[in-house]
Amino acid sequence: MEFLGTTQVASYCGSRKSCLFPDLPPTSTTKDTYQSYYLPGYRHLCSWRPSLLHKVVSVPPDSDNQFNPSGRPPTILPALRSSLHARYSPRDWHHATAAQLRGSEASRYCAGRMNTDSMRLMQDKDQLTYQMQEDSKRNLGQRMSNIDFWRSELIYELESLLKETQALETAKKRLECAVDELQGPLKVALECLYYREKRREIDLVHDDVEKNLIKEVDVFKECQEILTKLAQKIGQQLDINRDAQHALEQDLADKTSAHFIDEKCFNLRNTSDSIAFYHGVEKIDGTISVPATWAKFSEDNIRNAQHARANSVKLREDAEVALETTSEEMWNQYVSTNLAFNHRIAEVADAKNKLQAQLAKILQEIFQTEDTIMLLERSIKAKEYPLKVAQTRLVGRTNRPNMELCRDAPQLQLVTEVYTIDDTLQTLKQRLQEARDTLQMLMVNKSKLEHDISVKANSFFIDRKCMDMRKVFPSPPRLIGYT
Known part of the structure; x- marks a missing residue:
């Protein structure tokens, strides 16, 4: 039994370019939603699909009246067009099977190589x-x-x-x-x-x-x-x-x-609880040294x-x-x-002692000088009466008359006595004045000694007081900072 019409993929229908339906871009949603996955190293192999069915499905509905202008009338009934176009030739079947086997073999080979390389890569990276x-x-x-x-x-x-x-x-x-x-x-x-x-x-x-x-x-x-x-x-x-x-x-x-x-x-x-991902931290270098x-x-x-x-x-x-x-x-x-x-205090004390000793001697000499003055005054007072007697005698003998005024021995003796007594009085008075001057000098020296002794006593007291103040002096340990 012979079918009316033939499929366009048959060997006697010519090349695929002479099909009645033109090639149009695919519009199915299947291609848009599914992307084929290709293994690394595996060359691009298109999945096998019947070209006739693809073209039939891809033709828009309003293109039924568009035919290839070859002049040949269609021999396929419109009602059976879809079912007739879904059929495959043995060549297509064998070609699809061989392609499937080859693709599976290549996929298996690539998958084996990928698995081997992946195991080796994982071992290397783990190491x-x-x-x-x-x-x-x-x-x-x-x-x-x-x-x-x-x-x-x-x-x-x-x-x-x-x-x-x-x-x-x-x-x-x-x-x-x-x-x-x-x-x-x-x-x-x-x-x-x-x-x-x-x-x-x-x-x-x-x-x-x-x-x-x-x-x-x-x-x-x-x-x-x-x-x-x-x-x-x-x-x-x-x-x-x-x-x-x-x-x-x-x-x-x-x-x-x-x-x-x-x-x-x-x-x-690796099992610690505090570890976490910090993406980009390796790009931040906060070191300063x-x-x-x-x-x-x-x-x-x-x-x-x-x-x-x-x-x-x-x-x-x-x-x-x-x-x-x-x-x-x-x-x-x-x-x-x-x-x-100490040396100065000793010197002042020695000088003070000497001055005091000298003052004692001065006082003794003043006492003796005062006695001498008193005796000189008495002696002068005692010489006045003999002088009066001698002068009275001379005055009395001047009253002798005429030739009786003779410069006889009594006259000469009386004159000599008057001169001698007068000279004695002058000498005693001079000595009295000297004694008084000496007494005055002794009194001045006494006053000076007493003043000098008071000065020395004051200096002695000051130096002794200074020595008393200087009794408190830091000990050597305190001078070197130890308390």
């Missing part, structure tokens, strides 16, 4: 991931070891710096105590100088005591200035030490925080602390030497001033 994780862990461990090393160095240097700072503060307190202790002796020395200004007249001399007191004041002020400047230097060094201490503490705190963070990162595992500058930063901090410690040690040694030197110098000057005071 690489594990190795990278181990390297990161090892680097974190090495980093923690480096941090521990620098932490130990910082802790040792910080402890040494703290001890040195404490010792330097003790030295500064000793210097300040020594400066405070000098206020008392300096005030005493100045009071002694001012008090000795109350000496009077000749005793107001620039003696060894005053020279030593002035030198003592200069020594005390100079020692105070030296110790004060040294205390100021130590104060500045303490500020430098505190800055270095702050840098060490800050660096140590940072390294402790970094060690805690790295230790936390080191202990992280490299290992060289990181190590140099701590090394510089330690070097600065060591330099500060070295300066502190030198300042402490200078302070110790200054305290010893100044205390010895002040003590020697104090002893020298006391020796000068």
Whole structure:
């Protein structure tokens, strides 16, 4: 039985270009919603589909009256067109089967290669991931070891710096105590100088005591200035030490925080609960140093602390030497001033004793001179009557008459007696005047001695009072800053 008409895919129908239905772009929704998946490395193979059915389905409904202008009338009934066009030829069937087999074989081969390569890739990537994780862990461990090393160095240097700072503060307190202790002796020395200004007249001399007191004041002020400047230097060094201490503490705190963070990162595992995705974090680089500058930063901090410690040690040694030197110098000057005071007091006491002895002698001589004056006055008074007698006799004998006025022996004797008595009176009066002058001189000397003795007594009292004030002097331990 022969069918009316034939399919357009038959061998006797000619090429596929002579089909009655023109090729139109596909409009089905199937192609728009489904995309074929091609395996990597597998060449593009179109899924097999009957070309005739595709063309029939793709033809719009209003294209039934459009025929290929070949001049051949259609031999297919319109009612059976759809069913006739859905049929395939054996060639199409064999071609589709062979294509399916080839495509399946190629897909299977590609799938096998892909599976093998995927297993090998997964093994390599697993190994690489594990190795990278181990390297990161090892680097974190090495980093923690480096941090521990620098932490130990910082802790040792910080402890040494703290001890040195404490010792330097003790030295500064000793210097300040020594400066405070000098206020008392300096005030005493100045009071002694001012008090000795109350000496009077000749005793107001620039003696060894005053020279030593002035030198003592200069020594005390100079020692105070030296110790004060040294205390100021130590104060500045303490500020430098505190800055270095702050840098060490800050660096140590940072390294402790970094060690805690790295230790936390080191202990992280794939099964940890605190892990999460942080996309893009690897693109952010917030670091501010490299290992060289990181190590140099701590090394510089330690070097600065060591330099500060070295300066502190030198300042402490200078302070110790200054305290010893100044205390010895002040003590020697104090002893020298006391020796000068004792020597001066002895000299004043000796002079006062000599003046008192001389005053006693003057008083004795005044008493004797007064007795001599009294005796001279009596002697002069006693010579008046013999002179009166002799002069009366001469006057009486001038009344002798005429030749009886003879210059006889009695006349000559009386004249000689008058002259002798008169000369005696003149001599006694002169001697009386000399005795009175001597008495006056003795009285003046007595007054001077008494005044000089009072001056010496005043000087002696002042120096003794100064010595009493100087009894309180700091002991050598207090002079070197120990309380």
